Amino acid sequence: MKIHSTGEVFEVGSDQSIFEVLEDNGVFLAVSCESGVCGTCQTGVISGVPDHRDVFLTDKEHAQGKFVMPCCSRSKSAILELDL
Amino acid sequence: MSQPTFPKNTWYVAAMSDEVAGSKPLGRKICGESIAFYRSHENEIAAVLDFCPHRGAALSLGYVEDGLLVCGYHGLKMGADGKTKEMPLQRVKGFPCMKSYAVEERYGFIWVWPGDQAQADKSLIPHLEWAVNPEWAYGGGLYHINCDYRLMVDNLMDLTHETYVHASSIGQKEIDESPVSTQVEGDKVITSRFMENIMAPPFWQAALRGNGLADDVLVDRWQICRFSPPSHVMIDVGVAHAGHGGFDAPADKKASSTVVDFITPETETSIWYFWGMARNFKPEDQALTDTIRDGQGKIFAEDLEVLERQQENLLAFPDYNLLKLDIDAGGVQSRRVIDRIIAKEQVKSSTIQTDAPLQTVSF
Numbered sequence: 342m343k344i345h346s347t348g349e350v351f352e353v354g355s356d357q358s359i360f361e362v363l364e365d366n367g368v369f370l371a372v373s374c375e376s377g378v379c380g381t382c383q384t385g386v387i388s389g390v391p392d393h394r395d396v397f398l399t400d401k402e403h404a405q406g407k408f409v410m411p412c413c414s415r416s417k418s419a420i421l422e423l424d425l
Numbered sequence: 426m427s428q429p430t431f432p433k434n435t436w437y438v439a440a441m442s443d444e445v446a447g448s449k450p451l452g453r454k455i456c457g458e459s460i461a462f463y464r465s466h467e468n469e470i471a472a473v474l475d476f477c478p479h480r481g482a483a484l485s486l487g488y489v490e491d492g493l494l495v496c497g498y499h500g501l502k503m504g505a506d507g508k509t510k511e512m513p514l515q516r517v518k519g520f521p522c523m524k525s526y527a528v529e530e531r532y533g534f535i536w537v538w539p540g541d542q543a544q545a546d547k548s549l550i551p552h553l554e555w556a557v558n559p560e561w562a563y564g565g566g567l568y569h570i571n572c573d574y575r576l577m578v579d580n581l582m583d584l585t586h587e588t589y590v591h592a593s594s595i596g597q598k599e600i601d602e603s604p605v606s607t608q609v610e611g612d613k614v615i616t617s618r619f620m621e622n623i624m625a626p627p628f629w630q631a632a633l634r635g636n637g638l639a640d641d642v643l644v645d646r647w648q649i650c651r652f653s654p655p656s657h658v659m660i661d662v663g664v665a666h667a668g669h670g671g672f673d674a675p676a677d678k679k680a681s682s683t684v685v686d687f688i689t690p691e692t693e694t695s696i697w698y699f700w701g702m703a704r705n706f707k708p709e710d711q712a713l714t715d716t717i718r719d720g721q722g723k724i725f726a727e728d729l730e731v732l733e734r735q736q737e738n739l740l741a742f743p744d745y746n747l748l749k750l751d752i753d754a755g756g757v758q759s760r761r762v763i764d765r766i767i768a769k770e771q772v773k774s775s776t777i778q779t780d781a782p783l784q785t786v787s788f
Contacts, residue, residue, distance in 0.1 A: 378519035396519030 452485025565701020
């Protein structure tokens with residue numbers, strides 16, 4: 342996972358969420374439900390293909406891939422670049 | 426965990442129809458389940474867990490708008506199926522689905538099935554002839570009483586107490602001088618008492634006058650108490666001029682009615698008691714209905730303190746074995762029926778999860 346503003350790259354383990362890795366590395370992201378329901382953590386995608394796990398976005402929005410919910414979703418591509 | 430004291434997979438009277446009106450929901454606990462009743466689309470009755478999926482507020486404190494129950498805390502709009510339909514600025518499709526209850530409006534009452542919703546069957550609601558037959562009239566009310574619902578079943582299945590608790594209205598010495606007989610027919614229990622050649626007590630003298638009959642002559646009096654599960658007690662009561670057949674006397678020789686009792690557990694030690702009287706004389710006389718309701722309400726209020734203090738005593742001495750005398754046979758047999766139904770329900774629920782507070786949708 343890549344942070345667009347700083348260029349930092351972090352690895353998200355199979356047992357971690359994107360949000361957990363961000364928090365561990367001091368990158369602030371507001372979350373609330375942490376289960377993909379509320380939409381609080383919605384983040385723009387610069388490049389890469391999200392693996393959506395939320396129930397907040399519509400099917401169409403999932404297919405467009407412009408936004409992702411880092412609290413629960415993952416990446417299908419090797420690198421997911423986030424608008425952070 | 427101790428054995429439950431009431432069955433939950435059955436229909437209970439939850440409210441009188443006019444208790445749920447307009448945009449105002451009714452919050453009422455039935456068998457330990459906090460339920461919000463409200464009028465949904467086209468005035469249809471709906472019942473959902475009284476718990477907002479957002480922050481747990483009581484939905485019954487809110488209001489109804491466009492057929493949806495609006496939470497009075499942050500405006501979440503709940504549907505009759507337990508699913509959130511809308512909320513300001515929120516996308517709600519991922520919100521958990523809450524428990525909704527099978528509910529039916531019939532005979533002027535709102536009936537609810539508090540247990541396993543998959544087993545709710547509207548054909549199991551009992552038929553009430555007096556509620557659908559124009560030759561009958563009904564008037565009644567509701568009392569909240571802090572007692573185990575089975576204490577009220579005992580009370581109604583043994584009317585000996587009328588002599589003492591209701592001495593000035595329906596009580597008379599001949600009641601506890603006349604033995605009772607109790608029969609069990611399947612899940613139904615019938616306790617009857619017949620008194621012959623007695624003077625009618627004040628309530629029944631008034632009823633005789635109301636029916637155009639002399640009130641100063643000897644009468645035959647009857648009390649036939651009929652228990653049916655889970656906790657309904659219908660009591661045929663009346664007096665007839667002596668020697669005309671008592672209960673079977675022709676209509677112009679008697680004053681009679683059916684005391685209607687629906688006893689709904691709120692908790693293990695409190696009840697919603699729906700009481701009333703159905704009569705098949707002068708059904709069109711609303712003033713008479715009101716007079717009877719007023720009189721019955723006052724008489725039945727006399728039981729409240731007795732039952733609440735009895736409950737307090739039983740909680741203070743939980744291991745005391747109450748005496749079971751011949752006059753108690755109606756209540757004892759009714760409790761045996763209740764115990765049998767609970768045992769059957771427990772066997773079923775050991776394989777089925779029935780008590781999940783929330784029904785969550787899978788994402």
